[in-house]
Amino acid sequence: MEVSKHALKRWRERVNPDAGPERAQSEMLKGLEQAIRVYDELDNAYFIKDNILFIVKDEVVVTVVNLDFGFSEDINRVICRMQTERLLELKKKLEEAQEQAQQHISAINDRLAVLDSEKAEVEARLQEICSKRRKLELAREEVEKGLEALRKQYAAEFSKLKYSLDFRLETVRKNA
Numbered sequence: 001m002e003v004s005k006h007a008l009k010r011w012r013e014r015v016n017p018d019a020g021p022e023r024a025q026s027e028m029l030k031g032l033e034q035a036i037r038v039y040d041e042l043d044n045a046y047f048i049k050d051n052i053l054f055i056v057k058d059e060v061v062v063t064v065v066n067l068d069f070g071f072s073e074d075i076n077r078v079i080c081r082m083q084t085e086r087l088l089e090l091k092k093k094l095e096e097a098q099e100q101a102q103q104h105i106s107a108i109n110d111r112l113a114v115l116d117s118e119k120a121e122v123e124a125r126l127q128e129i130c131s132k133r134r135k136l137e138l139a140r141e142e143v144e145k146g147l148e149a150l151r152k153q154y155a156a157e158f159s160k161l162k163y164s165l166d167f168r169l170e171t172v173r174k175n176a
Contacts, residue, residue: 003028007061014066015052028054028061038087051080 003025011024019027032054035047044062047054051073053065069079 001029001032001056002060004060004062007063010064015064028064032056032061036084036088038084038091048080048084051076 007028008021008024011028012019012021016024016027031049031052032047035049035052035054037045038048039046043057045056047056048067051067053067054061055063055065067076067080069076071079
């Protein structure tokens with residue numbers, strides 16, 4: 001773990017003004033080793049020890065904050081301890097809830113996969129049915145075309161009778 005110049009400056013300002021740079025870095029790293037990770041936010045991790053908050057980004061301590069709520073140092077530490085305990089309880093609940101949610105989501109995803117598989121089977125069956133239907137429609141059209149051709153042939157053959165010479169003469173005489 002590295003320590004930024006800014007963090008060293010803040011340590012000397014806020015925690016131990018009498019520490020030189022090397023001692024400040026040593027104290028800070030020792031304090032960070034004993035600190036509890038209480039929160040993660042985007043790139044930053046927050047650690048707390050007593051009433052000192054360490055902010056770490058990419059394995060570098062970027063700053064330290066002496067948490068002061070306007071009370072004596074002992075009361076400030078009690079507040080920090082109680083709030084840290086509360087954060088750790090909530091962190092544990094969150095982790096448990098995330099684990100349960102992940103199990104539930106996993107079960108839902110499994111069910112969705114089964115439904116997707118069933119859907120694919122139904123879609124394949126539907127395509128098969130549509131293909132068979134189209135073939136039957138084409139067969140029906142062929143039958144209808146054949147019937148229409150036969151009707152036309154039948155009508156043409158009848159026309160030969162209808163327009164025979166004798167039939168036409170008889171029709172002309174009736175109309176005359």
